[in-house]
Amino acid sequence: KAGVTQTPRYLIKTRGQQVTLSCSPISGHRSVSWYQQTPGQGLQFLFEYFSETQRNKGNFPGRFSGRQFSNSRSEMNVSTLELGDSALYLCASSPEGVRINYGYTFGSGTRLTVV
Amino acid sequence: AQSVAQPEDQVNVAEGNPLTVKCTYSVSGNPYLFWYVQYPNRGLQFLLKYITGDNLVKGSYGFEAEFNKSQTSFHLKKPSALVSDSALYFCAVRDMNSGYSTLTFGKGTMLLVSP
DSSP: OOOOEEEOSEEEEOTTOOEEEEEEOOTTOOEEEEEEEETTTEEEEEEEEETTEEEEEOSOOTTEEEEEOTTSOEEEEEOSOOGGGOEEEEEEEEOOSSOOOOOOEEOOOEEEEEO | OOEEEOOOSEEEEETTSOEEEOOEEEOSSOEEEEEEEEOTTSOEEEEEEEOSSOSEEEOGGGOEEEEETTTTEEEEEESSOOGGGOEEEEEEEEETTSSSOOOEEOOOEEEEEEO
């Protein structure tokens, strides 16, 4: 079956602009999580969505937001981009539900460069 | 709160030698533990997980990990390293007893296998 699909793979934006990244999870997976990966900070948790509801949120400013649609596809948005937002943004999907012993399946990520 | 420590930024090993990548964790309850690998410009790939049962877990590509509850460790091992094992390795934990907790990742360990 198809894996986790993230689009676009690469983005270059200018400081002050906004950006929307998309993630399509594995069919049947209802949980989608987003992580920011930078060389200095490693993998930082942004937020998790389950059945269109934000279930967990990391310690990021309000410029970072997300949503999940009824088909489990998710988008994240970053407004007023800063140079420090340059990173690899990873989406991960999981079946979830009551049991939480599943790991994640990751997409290949979106490489965002802010200039 | 849950956390993961990977004490080594980089591990160097010669091809054919055994390798160990270290991971220690902290959770308030019982842990679910995972190892992921990341190749350049790619997302994370699942290697193995510990849920319950045997302390020695076998995973993909000949990797295994040993769960040690008293030392709160989950070190990744392989008996004979390959040059193709060179990549970035992440350990992750989630608390079994804390409801819908997310996966928390360590900062990663770069494994370099020399020919």
